[in-house]
Amino acid sequence: xxxxxxxxxxxxxxxxxxxxxxxxxxxxxxxxxxxxxxxxxxxxxxxxxxxxxxxxxxxxxxxxxxxxxxxxxxxxxxxxxxxxxxxxxxxxxxxxxxxxxxxxxxxxxxxxxxxxxxxxxxxxxxxxxxxxxxxxxxxxxxxxxxxxxxxxxxxxxxxxxxxxxxxxxxxxxxxxxxxxxxxxxxxxxxxxxxxxxxxxxxxxxxxxxxxxxxxxxxxxxxxxxxxxxxxxxxxxxxxxxxxxxxxxxxxxxxxxxxxxxxxxxxxxxxxxxxxxxxxxxxxxxxxxxxxxxxxxxxxxxxxxxxxxxxxxxxxxxxxxxxxxxxxxxxxxxxxxxxxxxxxxx
Amino acid sequence: xxxxxxxxxxxxxxxxxxxxxxxxxxxxxxxxxxxxxxxxxxxxxxxxxxxxxxxxxxxxxxxxxxxxxxxxxxxxxxxxxxxxxxxxxxxxxxxxxxxxxxxxxxxxxxxxxxxxxxxxxxxxxxxxxxxxxxxxxxxxxxxxxxxxxxxxxxxxxxxxxxxxxxxxxxxxxxxxxxxxxxxxxxxxxxxxxxxxxxxxxxxxxxxxxxxxxxxxxxxxxxxxxxxxxxxxxxxxxxxxxxxxxxxxxxxxxxxxxxxxxxxxxxxxxxxxxxxxxxxxxxxxxxxxxxxxxxxxxxxxxxxxxxxxxxxxxxxxxxxxxxxxxxxxxxxxxxxxxxxxxxxxx
Numbered sequence: 001x002x003x004x005x006x007x008x009x010x011x012x013x014x015x016x017x018x019x020x021x022x023x024x025x026x027x028x029x030x031x032x033x034x035x036x037x038x039x040x041x042x043x044x045x046x047x048x049x050x051x052x053x054x055x056x057x058x059x060x061x062x063x064x065x066x067x068x069x070x071x072x073x074x075x076x077x078x079x080x081x082x083x084x085x086x087x088x089x090x091x092x093x094x095x096x097x098x099x100x101x102x103x104x105x106x107x108x109x110x111x112x113x114x115x116x117x118x119x120x121x122x123x124x125x126x127x128x129x130x131x132x133x134x135x136x137x138x139x140x141x142x143x144x145x146x147x148x149x150x151x152x153x154x155x156x157x158x159x160x161x162x163x164x165x166x167x168x169x170x171x172x173x174x175x176x177x178x179x180x181x182x183x184x185x186x187x188x189x190x191x192x193x194x195x196x197x198x199x200x201x202x203x204x205x206x207x208x209x210x211x212x213x214x215x216x217x218x219x220x221x222x223x224x225x226x227x228x229x230x231x232x233x234x235x236x237x238x239x240x241x242x243x244x245x246x247x248x249x250x251x252x253x254x255x256x257x258x259x260x261x262x263x264x265x266x267x268x269x270x271x272x273x274x275x276x277x278x279x280x281x282x283x284x285x286x287x288x289x290x291x292x293x294x295x296x297x298x299x300x301x302x303x304x305x306x307x308x309x310x311x312x313x314x315x316x317x318x319x320x321x322x323x324x325x326x327x328x329x330x331x332x333x334x335x336x337x338x339x340x341x342x343x344x345x
Numbered sequence: 346x347x348x349x350x351x352x353x354x355x356x357x358x359x360x361x362x363x364x365x366x367x368x369x370x371x372x373x374x375x376x377x378x379x380x381x382x383x384x385x386x387x388x389x390x391x392x393x394x395x396x397x398x399x400x401x402x403x404x405x406x407x408x409x410x411x412x413x414x415x416x417x418x419x420x421x422x423x424x425x426x427x428x429x430x431x432x433x434x435x436x437x438x439x440x441x442x443x444x445x446x447x448x449x450x451x452x453x454x455x456x457x458x459x460x461x462x463x464x465x466x467x468x469x470x471x472x473x474x475x476x477x478x479x480x481x482x483x484x485x486x487x488x489x490x491x492x493x494x495x496x497x498x499x500x501x502x503x504x505x506x507x508x509x510x511x512x513x514x515x516x517x518x519x520x521x522x523x524x525x526x527x528x529x530x531x532x533x534x535x536x537x538x539x540x541x542x543x544x545x546x547x548x549x550x551x552x553x554x555x556x557x558x559x560x561x562x563x564x565x566x567x568x569x570x571x572x573x574x575x576x577x578x579x580x581x582x583x584x585x586x587x588x589x590x591x592x593x594x595x596x597x598x599x600x601x602x603x604x605x606x607x608x609x610x611x612x613x614x615x616x617x618x619x620x621x622x623x624x625x626x627x628x629x630x631x632x633x634x635x636x637x638x639x640x641x642x643x644x645x646x647x648x649x650x651x652x653x654x655x656x657x658x659x660x661x662x663x664x665x666x667x668x669x670x671x672x673x674x675x676x677x678x679x680x681x682x683x684x685x686x687x688x689x690x
Contacts, residue, residue, distance in 0.1 A: 133591050144526060147534045181489060181576040189492045189573040212580025216588040228534040229577055231526040232570075235557025236578045240585050243561040246478050251613040261610025268596040268603040 001032050001055065004312045005086040005095035006305070008037035009064035010102025012298045018101065019045040021305025026054040028306070031313050034095055036061050036086040061085035065106045067298060074106035075113055083107060087114035090291040097292030097312035099283065101300040108145050111286055111293040118321045120328030124288035125157045126227070126295060127164065128234050129311075134218025139165055140179075142227035143234050143284060149226035151194035154178065155202060159327050160287040160320075161222045162204045167318040168285075168311075174221035177210035179229060184209070191226060199224070203327075245273070282307030285315055288324065292316045346377050346400065349657045350431040350440035351650070353382035354409035355447025357643045363446065364390040366650025371399040373651070376658050379440055381406050381431040406430035412643060416450035420458055428452060432459035435636040442637030442657035444628065446645040453490050456631055456638040463666045465673030469633035470502045471572070471640060472509065473579050474656075479563025484510055485524070487572035488579050488629060494571035496539035499523065500547060504672050505632040506567045507549045512663035513630075513656070519566035522555035524574060529554070536571060544569070548672075590618070627652030630660055633669065637661045 004025075008018040015037055022033045023046075032055040035042050039060040046056070061082040065074040078084060083102055089095040091114050100107045104126075112124055128140040141161040146153060158176050165174035178195055180188035185196050188209060199206045210220050212233060225233070248269075252262040262269075282304065283296040292315045294308045349370075353363040360382055367378040368391075377400040380387050384405040391401070406427040410419040423429060428447055434440040436459050445452045449471075457469055473485040486506040491498060503521050510519035523540055525533035530541050532554060544551045555565050557578060570578070593614075597607040607614075627649065628641040637660045639653045 131588075133588050147526065179577060181492065181573055181580070189571075212577040212582075213584035213587070215581060216584045225577075226534075228526055229574055232524060232557040232574055232578055233581045235526070236560060236581050237557075237585050239558035239561045240582050241589075242558070243476075243478050244586075244589050248613075248617050251617040252610055254613065254616070258610045258613040261606045261608070261613065263606070264609065265597055265603045265606025268593075268599065268606065271599070272593050272596040 001030060002097075002313055002316050003032040003034055003095040004309050005034045005036055005059075005089040005098045006309065007083045007086045007098060007100035007102055008035045008042055009061070009082040010100045010107070011296065011300050012067075012101075013301070014101070015042055015045050017300055017302050017305050020049070020302035021300075021309065022056060023049050023051055023054065024302060024306040025309035026056050029310055029313055031055070031309065033057075033309065034059055034086075034089060036089070037064070037082040038062070059085060059089065065103050067103050069103060069106060071103070071105035071109035074103065075109045083110050084114065087111055090293075091115055096316040097294065099294045099296065099305065099308045099312050101296035101298055101305065103298075104144065104295055107293070107295050108286060111289045115289045115291045115293070118288055118290055118324050118328075120325055120331070121160070121288035122156060123153055124286050125160060127161055127285045127287055128230065129282070129284065130215060130237070132216050132218035136171065136218065136221075137169065138215060138218070138220060139169075139222045140215065140230050140233060141222065141224055141287070142230050144227045144231040145286065146227040148228070149191060151191060151198050154191070154195040154224045154226070155198040155331075156288075156328065157224045158199050158202060158204060158206075158222065160324050161224065163320055163323045163327065164285060164287060164315075165221050167320055167323065168314050169221075171221045173205045175207045175219070176204050176222040176224070177207050177214070177220045179212070179223050179225035179233070180209035181211060182209060183211070195224070282311040285311065287320075290321060346375060347442075347658055347661050348377040348379055348440040349654050349661075350379045350381055350404075350434040350443045351654065352427045352431045352443060352445035352447055352452075353380045353387055354406070354427040355445045355452070356641065356645050357412075357446075358646070359409075359446070360387055360390050362645055362647050362650050365394070365647035366645075366654065367401060368394050368396055368399065369647060369651040370654035371401050374655055374658055376400070376654065378402075378654065379404050379431075379434060381434070382409070382427040383407070404430060404434065410448050410451045412448050414448060414451060416448070416454040419448065419451035420454045428455050429459065432456055435638075436460055441661040442639065444639045444641065444650065444653045444657050446641035446643055446650065448643075449489065449640055452638070452640050453631060456634045460634040460636045460638070463633055463635055463669050463673075465670055465676070466505070466633035467501060468498055469631050470505060472506055472630045472632055473575065474627070474629065475560060475582070477561050477563040481516065481563065481566075482514065483560060483563070483565060484514075484567045485560065485575050485578060486567065486569055486632070488575040489572045490631065491572040493573070494536060496536060496543050499536070499540040499569045499571070500543040500676075501633075501673065502569045503544050503547060503549060503551075503567065505669050506569065508665055508668045508672065509630060509632060509660075510566050512665055512668065513659050514566075516566045518550045520552045520564070521549050521567040521569070522552050522559070522565045524557070524568050524570035524578070525554035526556060527554060528556070540569070627656040630656065632665075635666060
């Protein structure tokens, strides 16, 4: 049975969401959970549920990384943090993956340092898994791990996310695009124009540039961009979903007839909200580190944690990192050892 | 009475949307409209309405810029295009502003060349006028005119859009932010980090970094970013609104009870769609050119054209360009004449 280490002290609602999500995951999936954090706190939280017989255990960690800690500080000073201890469990082979709703920068830095990188990978990439009109999710990569990117990094993101789409999401020949502002090759900024020929040369189903409006259309399976642009796109999406909920609610409250309409169509709204809700998609995989790391939103509820654990399980089972290493090997060899941090154009 | 020149051959539905929108504007606002395009076509379209007595006239132009023309080609070869002729009407003082739903790149290049820049402005900037939860719109600048930007350009965008917010939208001490990924000064990419101290030094109400999620929140009045990021943010927003409409419709169609609910709350949805609909906001002002230029979406309907004409009128009446020139003068002097295209850091 696979074991997933859950950083139980990371999120805004820690350890409540983490514990409840772990109980749901252990009840529904064939998986063992190791909750990492302050033992007494976790035991008290667990004891609010009937968890007898569930494959859940606690590993104590005395410290916690807060949202205000810088990534550097978290890595340097908090050596007994729940995040650090959970990462070590993966490094040492005790667990196959880690799930954390903690400080994103700290999770990435810790995972990178403790787990190390898959050979050939320059920088780990965070992947947004987003809903589409068609129903099958789209991957947006990078969504914040790497703010300023080289064209070569975009090519590596494409390779890693294409494998993820193929193996975990079971997409056949995933369509890979560059997020830009215009479809033609010459449209875009310096980065996207330089990345185009690199992606063109890869052994993937590259469909060229896509635009912001394509993200949710279902026209594309993997979209690469620098982490600044990806993070803005993600946050804009969250913001507009909030606005939509708000405006819709206001409009439906305005008159009695509308309110009755609202009551009658309530199931439709529950349905609709669920489809818009990122928590259904279960966190952002961090690709390129050895082992499996899923980063959840700080605001994650129990459902989001449960789904992230499911994603971690699927990720672990797919042997993605081996695929990534194999796909990158010829490219790394070609580029030579010296120019890892140069652009390849 | 102010005169607005409407490029009647630009949009996807030209000249239908342009003519109908102009009739609505001339009926509702105290304004004269000059429709520019193929005379016979425009007359035929106009004659479908009762336009007797309305202050509308036609100026003939034999050519039209298509969506496939490059901006350079439009500027170099189509000297009698409706876009070019309309721009000349503004340059020569015959009209005070131009409205076009044509090829965005061509509109920007033509306006820049024919009208020229306000003294002190390095590059014209296109402004997205977006709805917020609070009701008052937010300005996002640049949304595509300038793909790769210097920190200094962001500072100029801030000055121009702050004046627009203050005078046209009548915001008191508009809150100006940089679009970034994290609130702290050190968060963001090279561009936003370098732009921060520049914006901090300006005589505006600078509130620091804002995130994608803040755009629609009403927490900020002016958001500056490079045109690549701004365009992605705009297109993502449009895409997600389409997805929302689609998913909501599907959810509401699923059962009979839900359908009845939908019928009862139909007015709420009309209301809701209107509030999400960008056409209510009337096009993107191009700031920094002499005269007034409003760029509409190619897909604009008559309502969008009507609202763009209203915006052009308000823009013309506000004396913005003079304010921009005055605000930029000390900064230009300080920086010296030689380093217009360097960054100021």
